[in-house]
Amino acid sequence: MIKKKTAILTVFLFMGVWGYVLPARTATALTTKLEPNIISIGAFFNGIQLSVSGKTAAENEILILFKGRSEDLTLKKKGKALGLLWMNLGELTFHQVPNLLLQSSSKGLDEFAHSHPEQWKAAEIGFEYFKKNLQMSPPPEKRDEVIEEFMKLKKSQGFYAENPGTINFDKIDDNLKSFETTVWVPPKVTPGEYEVNVIEFHNGRVVSQAVNQIKVKETGLPAMLSELAFQHGALYGILAVLIAIGAGLLMDFFFGQSQGAH
Numbered sequence: 001m002i003k004k005k006t007a008i009l010t011v012f013l014f015m016g017v018w019g020y021v022l023p024a025r026t027a028t029a030l031t032t033k034l035e036p037n038i039i040s041i042g043a044f045f046n047g048i049q050l051s052v053s054g055k056t057a058a059e060n061e062i063l064i065l066f067k068g069r070s071e072d073l074t075l076k077k078k079g080k081a082l083g084l085l086w087m088n089l090g091e092l093t094f095h096q097v098p099n100l101l102l103q104s105s106s107k108g109l110d111e112f113a114h115s116h117p118e119q120w121k122a123a124e125i126g127f128e129y130f131k132k133n134l135q136m137s138p139p140p141e142k143r144d145e146v147i148e149e150f151m152k153l154k155k156s157q158g159f160y161a162e163n164p165g166t167i168n169f170d171k172i173d174d175n176l177k178s179f180e181t182t183v184w185v186p187p188k189v190t191p192g193e194y195e196v197n198v199i200e201f202h203n204g205r206v207v208s209q210a211v212n213q214i215k216v217k218e219t220g221l222p223a224m225l226s227e228l229a230f231q232h233g234a235l236y237g238i239l240a241v242l243i244a245i246g247a248g249l250l251m252d253f254f255f256g257q258s259q260g261a262h
Contacts, residue, residue, distance in 0.1 A: 061109035068100030106167040158186030
């Protein structure tokens, strides 16, 4: 009899736990889609709009990170020597910084980040977390100022971007909604493997993530020149010299004649 009661109690406990866990699972219904999933860099490539879409739970928010490979980046430090002349005053190396970092977020998530700054910091995601953990050598005296200048430089080049409130939602039913946004990929993006991380939030907490790989590759003339440079360096050098000479002769032909006419 005791064994029977124990078995019944175990069943009810299992059902209770299952009933508690199940809503947490059904709260995340994240799906994602990228268009295109391969970016081709041709002779006339001038950047491209990447479309990111999918579905999420009706009460959740979305953040998207488009991230490239991490690498050390060394930059020249400029300043005034003896308070007079601007010149290079050494080098500063930024350690393991992504060569591309594009962030898009939904309006509701931005509002949460502003109203709950401490809780948002605890999530350890996004640009603020990146700046907090950025390592440099040698360590600069004015760390915050250097980081801000670094961010301005990368943003001016189009390699870093924050796009708040750019993810749009459309209600599907009481439990689901679709999301959609476009991410501008700059013209100077380099070939390689990139990561598009779609992160689902509920009340400021990460509840689900979907990581998508996207490939950027050269095609046509850029691909041919790249292969020539790496596989046939000597021939590439000769062609580069011939092209430079030809361009110089053409410039001299057109502009030299125009100068002689006066």
